[in-house]
Amino acid sequence: MTHIDPVGALRAMLMIRAFEDALARRKEHGFQLLSSGEEAVAVGLVSALGTGDQLLTGGRSIGPALARGVAPERVMAELLGKSGGMNQGRAGRGHMSDPQAGFFGAHAVVGGNISIAAGVAMARQLDGDGGIVAILFGDGACGAGALHETLNMAAQWKLPILFVCNNNQLSVSTARDAALAVANLSDLGATFGMWARTVDGLDVQGVAAAAHDAVRHVRDGLGPAFLECTSIRLRSHSTTARETRSRAELAELQTHCPIRRHAAALQADGTLDDAQLEQMRQDAATDIAHAMAYAEASPYPTAQEALRHVV
Amino acid sequence: MTHIDPVGALRAMLMIRAFEDALARRKEHGFQLLSSGEEAVAVGLVSALGTGDQLLTGGRSIGPALARGVAPERVMAELLGKSGGMNQGRAGRGHMSDPQAGFFGAHAVVGGNISIAAGVAMARQLDGDGGIVAILFGDGACGAGALHETLNMAAQWKLPILFVCNNNQLSVSTARDAALAVANLSDLGATFGMWARTVDGLDVQGVAAAAHDAVRHVRDGLGPAFLECTSIRLRSHSTTARETRSRAELAELQTHCPIRRHAAALQADGTLDDAQLEQMRQDAATDIAHAMAYAEASPYPTAQEALRHVV
Amino acid sequence: MLYEQKPAMARMFFREAVTRAVREEMTLDPHVLILGQDVGAFGGSYREFDGLYKIFGPDRIRDTPVAEAATIGIAAGAAAAGYRPLVSITYMDFLMLGFDALINYAAKLRYKTAGGLSAPMVVKTTAGAQGQGVAHSQCIEAWLMSVPGLRVVAPSTPADAYGLMKTALRCDGPVVYIDHKRLFPTPGDTPVTETLVPFGKACIRRDGSDVTVVSHGYMMRVALDAAQIVAQDGISCDVIDLRSLAPLDIDTVAGSVERTGRLLTLEEGQVVCGVGTEVAIQTFERTGPKPWTRIGALPAPVSSNPVLEAACIPDAPRVADAIRALLAR
Amino acid sequence: MLYEQKPAMARMFFREAVTRAVREEMTLDPHVLILGQDVGAFGGSYREFDGLYKIFGPDRIRDTPVAEAATIGIAAGAAAAGYRPLVSITYMDFLMLGFDALINYAAKLRYKTAGGLSAPMVVKTTAGAQGQGVAHSQCIEAWLMSVPGLRVVAPSTPADAYGLMKTALRCDGPVVYIDHKRLFPTPGDTPVTETLVPFGKACIRRDGSDVTVVSHGYMMRVALDAAQIVAQDGISCDVIDLRSLAPLDIDTVAGSVERTGRLLTLEEGQVVCGVGTEVAIQTFERTGPKPWTRIGALPAPVSSNPVLEAACIPDAPRVADAIRALLAR
Numbered sequence A, B: 001m002t003h004i005d006p007v008g009a010l011r012a013m014l015m016i017r018a019f020e021d022a023l024a025r026r027k028e029h030g031f032q033l034l035s036s037g038e039e040a041v042a043v044g045l046v047s048a049l050g051t052g053d054q055l056l057t058g059g060r061s062i063g064p065a066l067a068r069g070v071a072p073e074r075v076m077a078e079l080l081g082k083s084g085g086m087n088q089g090r091a092g093r094g095h096m097s098d099p100q101a102g103f104f105g106a107h108a109v110v111g112g113n114i115s116i117a118a119g120v121a122m123a124r125q126l127d128g129d130g131g132i133v134a135i136l137f138g139d140g141a142c143g144a145g146a147l148h149e150t151l152n153m154a155a156q157w158k159l160p161i162l163f164v165c166n167n168n169q170l171s172v173s174t175a176r177d178a179a180l181a182v183a184n185l186s187d188l189g190a191t192f193g194m195w196a197r198t199v200d201g202l203d204v205q206g207v208a209a210a211a212h213d214a215v216r217h218v219r220d221g222l223g224p225a226f227l228e229c230t231s232i233r234l235r236s237h238s239t240t241a242r243e244t245r246s247r248a249e250l251a252e253l254q255t256h257c258p259i260r261r262h263a264a265a266l267q268a269d270g271t272l273d274d275a276q277l278e279q280m281r282q283d284a285a286t287d288i289a290h291a292m293a294y295a296e297a298s299p300y301p302t303a304q305e306a307l308r309h310v311v
Numbered sequence C, D: 001m002l003y004e005q006k007p008a009m010a011r012m013f014f015r016e017a018v019t020r021a022v023r024e025e026m027t028l029d030p031h032v033l034i035l036g037q038d039v040g041a042f043g044g045s046y047r048e049f050d051g052l053y054k055i056f057g058p059d060r061i062r063d064t065p066v067a068e069a070a071t072i073g074i075a076a077g078a079a080a081a082g083y084r085p086l087v088s089i090t091y092m093d094f095l096m097l098g099f100d101a102l103i104n105y106a107a108k109l110r111y112k113t114a115g116g117l118s119a120p121m122v123v124k125t126t127a128g129a130q131g132q133g134v135a136h137s138q139c140i141e142a143w144l145m146s147v148p149g150l151r152v153v154a155p156s157t158p159a160d161a162y163g164l165m166k167t168a169l170r171c172d173g174p175v176v177y178i179d180h181k182r183l184f185p186t187p188g189d190t191p192v193t194e195t196l197v198p199f200g201k202a203c204i205r206r207d208g209s210d211v212t213v214v215s216h217g218y219m220m221r222v223a224l225d226a227a228q229i230v231a232q233d234g235i236s237c238d239v240i241d242l243r244s245l246a247p248l249d250i251d252t253v254a255g256s257v258e259r260t261g262r263l264l265t266l267e268e269g270q271v272v273c274g275v276g277t278e279v280a281i282q283t284f285e286r287t288g289p290k291p292w293t294r295i296g297a298l299p300a301p302v303s304s305n306p307v308l309e310a311a312c313i314p315d316a317p318r319v320a321d322a323i324r325a326l327l328a329r
C-alpha cells in the first residue's frame, strides 16, 4: 500500500530544493532558515493531512509551507519582505502563515510554537469537524519545557494533534546527543501514553506511511501521536551562520540526501528515466524563477504600514 | 537490612505532626501549608542524606525542614513572622531556609524550585566533595515544564541530584489523574535514563530503603535518580483553603495515616508498648510547646527592616 | 424626564461580579472557554468561577495542570483558531511563566499576520499583597502597558469587574484583566441590566479641587480612604480610577489636573518605570508640568511577614501625609 | 607630572572585549562558569566567547539545551551555592522564559534569607533589532529596572563591555548585562591594564551646552550621530551614556540638565514606562521640570522587514529633528 504518489513526492521535494537554492542566492534580505535535507519530512508528513487540517511549524518553515501548498510566489515575496507576501512581507522568515492553505503558521520561538498548535487542536476538537493539527518542531525544541507541558495536556485532553519532531540532529551547533538525554525523542511522547514512533526522515515513503498511521490514530479520536523523523541538515543553521562541520562531513551528508535517494529509487524501479528526471528538475527551476519574478516585482511595504494591525 | 532506626523514625514523625497541629491552632499569621499524611516521605528521605548534602523543597516544607534537623523553635518563629526565625521571619511559609542544617530551602513557585536544586547539585559536582542534593516536589509540579528541562539537563550532566516526588495525589483541588497523563510519575525520570522507582510513601521504612538505594546511585556518580512516593494529604491544601473532600473520605484517609501505621507496626512487633508510645507523643508535644514559647517570646521585625538585604 | 433615572442596582461581592460577567458571556457566546488551575468544580482560588462548571461543564471549563506556559499558549492557539478563552493565572507572579506565549505570540499575532489572525483571549490574574510572600505578591502591570498589541485593565469595584470583564471577553485581541486579591470579598452595586464598561475610560470616584489622585485596583480604596482623611484638614481630592491601563485615558486625568493643579499617583507596584510615572508624564504633556508625587511599594520584595508587608505597601495614612506634603509645596 | 598620562589602549571589537573580560575573570576566579546555548566550541552566537572553551573546557563552559528557564534556574542555584555563573540568553525576548528563576528566586534570595544566601550570577543577553523579527528584537530592560534586587547594565563601547562585564562577574547579586546585537562588530579602544567600570556611573560621551541627550546601548551611536548632525546647525549636545540602568546615575544627568536646561531621552524599546521616562522624572525631581522629549520605538512590534524595522526604530535623522524641535520650544 502506498501512501503517497512517488512522482508527486519527488516533484514536491525538487520544488522545495529549487526554491531554497534560489533564495540562498539572494543576500539582500538578511538570513534565511533553509531546510535542505529535510524535504522528505515535510512532503511525507503533508501527504497525510487533509484540507480541513492545519500545519504549524518552528522557524524552519519554508519546506513545510511549500509542501502544504502555499503558493511559492507568495512565500518568496514574504521572505524577501515584499507586499505580495502572504503576510504582506511583515512576518518574514520564521513567522509566515497562510491558514486558508492549511498552514496556520510558523513561530520562531523554539518550543513556543508547540502549545499554540495544541490550542488550535483544541479548537478543532471543540468544533468537532474532524480536523486535526500537525505541529513540526526540531530536536532542539525537545529540551524545552513547553513541549512537556503541552504533551501532557494534549494527552490528558485527547487533543487531535500530531507532534512531529524533525530531528535533524542539530540545534545550531549543538548535537542532539549533547543536548538530550533520551534514547529516542519519540519516547517523550510515549511517556504520556501516546502513539509514538521514530522513522527514517530521509525516506519520503516511510515518513508518509508513518504519518498516515499517526493521522488515522489522531483523527479517530484516540488522542495525540508523536512521530520522530530523523533527518539531516545539509546547510548551516542559517544562511549567515557559521558552519561547524568539515567539508568532508558535509560531502558525506550529501550522499544521504533524501531527494537523491528517492530519485534513485524511482530510476531503479523504472518509474523515471534520466530525461524525465531532468525535465522535473527544470520544471521546478522554472516554477521558482516565476516565483522569484513575482517577488521581485512586488513592492516593499511603506514605512507608514509599521503602525497597521498592531491592536 | 534496616535503613532507619524505627523508633527514631516514629519520634521524628510524631514531632512533625505535633508541630503542625500546634501551628494549625494559631490563626493569626495567615495560612500555613501543612504536610500531615506526608511525614513518612520526609523522614524516610532524610534518613538517607548525610551532613554534606542539601535538601530543597516546594512550599510544603515544614515536615522536611524538621526532619532534616532544623531547630523546631526557629521554624516556628519563622512561620509566625518572628525575628527568631531562621530567616528573621521574612521568608515565612514557603520560603524558609537553613543551609547550615543541610536545608537549602523551600521555594513556593511550583516547579520553580527544581532547577534551583539542580544548580546546587551542579555546585556540589564541581566542588567534588561527594555531597548530593535532594529536591522534594509534588505531583502538581510534574505538569510543569521546569521539571522536564531540569531532568534532561541533570541527566545529561550526571548531576548528583535525587528528584523526589511526594505524590499526595492532589494539586489544590485537582486530582493527580486529572492533571497528569503518565502511568507512574517516576516514568518522567525513567525517560531520561535515570534510576527511577515508585514506592509507598506511607511506609517510612520502605521510603527509607528506596531513598538509600537512590542516594547510593547518585553519590556513586551514576547520575540523577527519581523517586516517587505516593502519599496522602490529610488536611486541606492550606489552613485557609476550602476542603474538597467529604468527611467520609477524610475519615477513610485517616486510616492510612503513616504515623498510625508505623506505630501500630512497632507495637505489633513488640518494639513499643502503649505506655512508651504515649510517652513519645507527650515528649513531642512538650518539645513543640517549647518551640511555640520561643516563637511567642520572639519579637516581630521592625518596619525599618523592610529595606534590609534587598541588593 | 423630570428626574434622573438611576439604573437598578444589585449588591454583590466583587468575586460574584466576575462570575456574573463570565456566566453571561459564556451563555451568549459558546466560544468563550475557561482554562486554569482549579477553575472547575473548585470554582477558582477566590471562588470567582463558582457554579460555572455545573452550568458549562468540562469541555468549556478546563482544569489545567500547573503549566502556566502551555496554558497560555493553548489559549492563544485556540483564540487564533476562533475561540475566546479566558485563562486564569492564580498569581500575577506566575504570569511571567506564560509571557512567551502572551507577549511573543498573542500580542504580535495580528501584526505579523497583517490582520489575518488575532488572539481574542483574556488572561485573568490577581495582583498584590495579602500575606502570600515574595513570589505571590507582585504587581507587574506596568510591564504589560508597554507591550504593543496588549490591552490591560484592572477594576476596583464589582461594577467595573463585571463591565470590564464583559468588554474583555468581546475584545478582538489579548487582554490582561487584573484583580487584586483583597478585592474579591468587597461588596458593591452592579447594574441589573447588562452593562459593559468600555476600555480606555477612567472614572472619577470622588470630586475635588485641590489635588488629583490617580490609582487603580485595590489602591483605589486606599486613595479614597486617604481622601477621606485629608478632607478633615479641608483638602479636597479629585480621585480618579484608571480602570484601563492600556489604553490609558489621559483626557480625564489631564482635565482633572487642569482644575486641581496637582497630581499624586498611587500604585501598589514599584514606582520605577511604573504606571504612575507614565500617567504623570502623559498628563504633563497636556497640562505642562505640575507638582507631582508618586507613591508605590518600597523598593524591596514583599514579605509575607505582616510587619514587613505593611511597611512595604502604601496605606491611607501614608498617602494622606503625601497629599498634605504635596499641598504644602 | 607635566603631562596627563593616558592609559595604554588596545583596539578591539566589542565582542572581543566581552571575551577578554570573561577570560580574565575565569582565569582569576575558578568559580566563574558559562552556561548557554552554543557557548562552547561554537563560541557564542556572536563569537563573544570565542576561544574560551579551549582554555576552560566543558566543566566550566556548558552548552545547554534550548531550555532558558532551567538554565537560569540552574545558574541561580549554583550561584546560591557558591559559584558565579554567566548565563547567555541569545535574545532578550527569551529572557522572559527565565523570568521566574531570575525575578521570583534570584532577585529575592538575599532578601528572603535575610542576607544568608545570594545569587551572584550574570545573565548576559542581547537586545534590539537587526532584521530578526517580532520575537527576536525586543528591548525590555525597563521592566528589569523596576525589580528590587536586580542590577542592569548595558554597555555601548568595547571598553565598557569589558569593564562592566568584569564588575558584573564580581557582583554579589544577580546582574542582567545587555549587549545590543549591532554592537558586536564595532571596534574601540580598551585599556591594556585591567580596568573595571563601576555600576551606577554614567559617562558623558560628548560635551555640550544646549541640550542633554541620554541613552544607552546601541542607541548611543544614534545619539552621537544625531549630535553630530545638529552640530552643523550650531546646536551643542551633551550626550550621556547611562551604561548602568540599575542603579541609575541621576547625578550626572541632573548635573548636565542643570547646565543645558533641556533633555532628550532616547532608547530603542518602548517609551511607555520606559527607561527615558524614569531618567527624566528622577532628573526633574532634582532640577525641576525642563523641556523634554522622549524617543523610542514606534508602538508596534518590530518586523524583520527592512522597511518596517527601520520605520519602527529611532535613527539619527529623526533624533536630530527631535533635538531641533526641542530647541525650538
Ligand SMILES: Cc1ncc(C[n+]2csc(CCOP(=O)(O)OP(=O)(O)O)c2C)c(N)n1
Binding pocket: A058, A059, A060, A108, A109, A110, A111, A112, A137, A138, A139, A140, A141, A142, A168, A169, A170, A171, A172, A233, A237, D037, D066, D068, D090, D094, D097
Ligand atoms: C526559546 C528560543 N531559544 C533560542 C532560540 C534560538 N534558536 C533559533 S533556531 C534554534 C535551533 C533549534 O534547533 P531545532 O529545534 O533542532 O531546530 P532546527 O534549527 O534544527 O530546525 C535556536 C536555538 C529560539 N529561537 N528560541
Ligand SMILES: Cc1ncc(C[n+]2csc(CCOP(=O)(O)OP(=O)(O)O)c2C)c(N)n1
Binding pocket: B058, B059, B060, B108, B109, B110, B111, B112, B137, B138, B139, B140, B141, B142, B168, B169, B170, B171, B172, B233, B237, C037, C066, C068, C090, C094, C097
Ligand atoms: C507556578 C505556580 N503555579 C501555581 C501555584 C499555586 N500553587 C501553590 S501550591 C499548588 C499545588 C501544587 O501541588 P503539588 O505540587 O502536588 O504540591 P502539594 O500542594 O500537593 O504539596 C499550587 C497550584 C504556584 N505556587 N506556583
Ligand SMILES: [Mg+2]
Binding pocket: A138, A139, A140, A166, A167, A168, A169, A170, A171, A172
Ligand atoms: Mg534540529
Ligand SMILES: [Mg+2]
Binding pocket: B138, B139, B140, B166, B167, B168, B169, B170, B171, B172
Ligand atoms: Mg500534590
